[in-house]
Amino acid sequence: MHDFPFAWNGLDIDLYSTEEQVMWRGLIVLIGLVISQLALAESTEIVELKEEYERPKGIPFPADNPYSEAKLKLGKTLYFDPRLSESGTQSCATCHNPSFSWGDGMGLGVGHQHQQLGRKSPTILNLAWDEIYMWDGRKATLEEQALGPMESAAEMNLDLKQLPTMLGAIPGYVELFKQAFPEQTDPISTKNVAKAIATFERTVVSGEAPFDRWIKGDENALSEDEKVGFIVFNTKGNCASCHSGWTFSDSSFHDIGLPSEDIGRGKFLPKMEKMQFAFKTVGLRNIDLRAPYMHDGSLVTLEDVINHYNSGFVKRPSLSDEIEPLNLTKTEKKQLVAFLKTLTSQDEPVSMPVLPR
Ligand code: HEC
Ligand code: HEC
Structure with a gap:
């Protein structure tokens, strides 16, 4: 019994004499091993979790509308051109403005002749990775969306019938269309307007945030509270069941219990109970820059959002099964908000194109 094969805490096992002591010692070693294995298991879990949030290497472009620099240039110009509106005052950028993280900073959109729209202008960040568009999913592709x-x-x-004639009368646009679609003899068409704008939109990608640096292995990129916030996001908070992957969206629809009368996706799927009051899961990149929140702009701060998910939601048959009271502590709520703020990237200012004449 005395020739126990290894030392514990630097003490030689031989210091122990009685059989009983050696037995206790063995037990302690065993417990120690189990605990260290558990700790190891947890950290591999975090490693695996972190892998799910790795940034992709490149932007996916569809085969029927591949990327080209000329198409991007044309698309960006059209995106910022208010002459594409009847009043001559509204461009896509009026409501999807880079200064407001590609939203408009308002609760509800404001459209032609200042009329208020029924929903908030969402961001167009990271849409290349989405699979369906609009709060209610009524558009299948960015190309299809752009003319709407x-x-x-x-x-x-x-x-829209006037659009090709209007653009064709601007020599600068004639040149831009020629360069973007060199294989076509008559390239100025609504279809190509849509293709060019969609190409530009796909290049609107959030830059590297502190969170990404942590994912890549820089342990100093996040504070301890922010790291715990990430764990709460993935466990007790259950946020990741819908806000998944590096864009933090499953590109799907859920009723999260906002008291709004708008039935969202339900309009297109009236027989599906869970699609009533369901809206698209929005990505959470740069979320701190996009208040107020939700399709109706009803939640003003990130703290309001967390309180909503914690216990503030409306219970109705369509409510997602993933939404349940969370019983988050005050500290956990703070940690969640701290984590969400780590998703904000310091992007280069976006330059406005000089509009062609
Ligand atoms: C007057 C404000 C306004 C203008 C101008 C505007 N949008 Fe929007 N946009 C909105 C609103 C509001 C929604 C959400 C509507 C809904 O889902 O019912 C939206 C939704 C979108 C979406 C869907 C985003 C997603 O996450 O699914 C895209 C893409 C988009 N707009 C691109 C554009 C483009 C491109 C232009 C210019 C051709 C444009 N928008 C002009 C207000 C505007
Ligand atoms: C059942 C799926 C689901 C769960 C779980 C969920 N979300 Fe959401 N989240 C959504 C959907 C869907 C929206 C858009 C809802 C709307 O506007 O009607 C949304 C919107 C948001 C927004 C507003 C985004 C914006 O641009 O307006 C934030 C912030 C957010 N969620 C954070 C969280 C956090 C934090 C948690 C965990 C405590 C969480 N979500 C849990 C599906 C979910």
Whole structure:
């Protein structure tokens, strides 16, 4: 019994004499081993969790609308051009403004002749990775989406049939279209307007944030509270069940219990109970720059958002099964907010294009 094979806490095992002591010693070693294995298991869990949030290497472009620099230039110019609206005052950037993290900083959008829209202008950040568009999912691609607001009487109120003629009368645009679609003899079309704008939108990507530096291995990039906030986000807070992946969106629809009358996705899927009052999960990158929150702009701060998920939601048959009282402590709420703020990147200011004449 005395030739126990290893030392404990630097003490030689031989210091212990009785059989009983050696037995206790063995037990302590065993418990120590179990605890260290558990700690190890937890840290591999965090490593695996972190892998789910790694940034992608490049931007995905669809095969039927591949990237080109010329198309991007044309798309960006069109995006910032207010001549694409009937009043000559509204561009896409009016409501999806880089200064407000590509939203408009307001609770509800404001459209043609200052009419208030029914929903908040969402950000266009990181949409290249989304699979369906609009709060209610009524558009399948960015190309399909792009012409909608120009045509909408409530938004840019433009007669799309006039658009090619209008653009064709601007020599600078004739040149930009030629460069963007060199294989076509008559490239100025609404279809190509949509393709160019969609190409530009796909390049609107949030830059590297402190969170990304931590994911890549820089332990000093986040504070302890921010790291715990990430764990709460993935465990007790249950946020990651919908806000998943590096953009923090599952590109799906859920009723999260906002008291708004708007049935969202339910309009298109009237028979599906869980789609009533369901809206698209929005990504959370740069979220600190985009208050107020939700499709109705009803939650003013990130603290309000956390309180909503903790216990403030409306219970109704359509409420997502993933939404339940969270019983978060005051500290956990603070840690969650601290974590959300680590998703903000310090992006280069966006330069406005000189509009062609
Ligand atoms: C008057 C404000 C306004 C203008 C101008 C406007 N939008 Fe929007 N945009 C909105 C609102 C509001 C929504 C959400 C509407 C909804 O989901 O019902 C939206 C939704 C979107 C979405 C969907 C985002 C997502 O996460 O699914 C995209 C993409 C978009 N707009 C791009 C554009 C482009 C491109 C233009 C210019 C051609 C444009 N918008 C002009 C207000 C505007
Ligand atoms: C059941 C799925 C689900 C869960 C769980 C969930 N979310 Fe959401 N989240 C959504 C959807 C859907 C929206 C958009 C809802 C709307 O506007 O009607 C949203 C919106 C948000 C917004 C506002 C984004 C914006 O641009 O307006 C924030 C912030 C947010 N969630 C954070 C969280 C946090 C933090 C948690 C965990 C405590 C969480 N979410 C849990 C689905 C979910």
